[in-house]
Amino acid sequence: MSKAARKALDEARETGNPELDLQEKQITSLEELPGLLSLEHITRLTLTHNRLTKVPAAIANLINLEILNLFNNIIEELPTSISSLNKLRILNVGMNRLDELPRGFGSFPVLEVLDITYNNISEGDSLPGNFFMLESLRALYMGDNDFEYISPEIKNLKNLQILSLRDNDLIVVPREIGELTRLRELHLQGNRLEVLPPEVGQLDLLGTRSCLRLEGNPWVPMIADQLLLGPSHVMDMLRNESYKFVYQRHISSGSQPPPKNFEAKNRKISRKRDVA
């Protein structure tokens, strides 16, 4: 264990500071920090920019944890016990090597912000069955992953205000997204989308505190033309009857989705590489 990590740990134990910052300490395993997982009083643990490959199940001992930040490690798997952190409000596991989220992940009782940006997660087996039961979620960052579809169950995330799906492989957006009435930020740039469901037009995405990002998709001309004029023009058009017709026709035509950009995806550092 590095000296710096030990020092930070001792300090936390002595001062009783509930916020423990262990970023950039060349930590490869939490087991090398004896006593860390018995610091029950800590409410925030920051482990950004380390070399962790896994998170031990004993992380669940930190029962008072509200913020857990594991951004930029090389974690391949999370323990199922993580969702028993009953006070966890903000979880950042961005920029790791996760292929999936563990079973029961959706049972966090008060999780508000979840960041799984820049991993290898997609729909289907990557997400546990109860994922969309995270009703307390207000921000969900899933940019830089491999989603092609989003489950219609996303409508259960009633409190969602921010949804980022930037740079995935999305082919369609489910109509149920229109039921997320509190949504204020929607990031869809860099996907394989050709159409948007007309229901998106009902959302409040143009206010002063809103954000709608649509660039970098192979949109049908009707959307592409309006996007050049600005997102507000796209929103107006989504509410048009003529667009609803175009949308229906596109959905029922069963045309081939635009191809994946494997080359770009494989440059991601989240991919496991064979050591040459």
Place this chain on the structure above:
Amino acid sequence: MSLGAMTCTRCGDSFEPQEKIVNSNGQLWHTQCFVCAQCFRPFPDDIFYEFEGRKYCEHDFQVLFAPCCGKCNEFIIGRVIKAMNANWHPQCFTCELCMKELADLGFIRNAGRALCHECNARVKAESLGKYMCHKCHSTIDGEPLRWRGDTFHPYHFNCAACGNELTANAREVKSRPGYTANEMNELYCLRCHDKMGIPICGACRRPIEERVVTALGKHWHVEHFVCAKCEKPFMGNRHYERKGLAYCETHYHELFGNLCFVCNSVIYGDVVMALNKAWCTHHFACALCDTKMTQKTKFFEFDQRPICKKCYERFPQELKKRLKRQHEVQARGGKPAV
């Protein structure tokens, strides 16, 4: 009996030898004395009526003693119906609604009227669920007037100020400071009531007789001045106005104020605003490494979150490139590079 011993029953004088004498039931009269006790005129057709020893012509007898019909005001000869404190010809005593003769059918008194059983049943059914007037005790068809806790026909009352007959929208004025006790609980027409300057509650539109809250350019009952969101009365606590509505502190901030992106609570005091979001000053930090930042710290935008320079620089090259390209596209307003 000699002529000299006979005297006239009326005047007591004797009779002349050739004079015509009227004999009625053994009593004797001069012809000029055998007249009606009331009008002193001879009896037409020699028909008279005797009552308590006096004789009356038919007309005067009826005027004095015969019952008079409560409906047609004619004398009643023959069967007299006594009902409703009056006398009636059998054919004149009818149901007030259907005009059926009631003499043999029997009747029911309903609000001062005589009704047949059928009509009474119908009227009773109609008045079911209606208010009763506490003055005339009949049903109130339209809106009742409420006064001192009871309901009345509005037309029984006049405005205490202008004297006009009242309608159901008359207002009862209860005790108010500055007014004497005998002005309590008077009824006023809407016009006069408005002129009295009693504040009207902006919520229930009723006059305010106790404490008045003045806010948003209106008057309110203390308990009716409530948060537009949770509907709890402010009860003197601070309220926040927005677009003509009042809110409690919590809901004003929840709806229009700043919730901190990290703690999700209302921000009191200084606020850091960035990227469509707000933070408590002490919660404003890099989204990736939790390092504290201030309003002056330069940061990068990542999914509309602030990240510090160090974290951005640690991004893999390919991500930095992509983000840069997206930034450029956005800066050009979505147009592809030329």
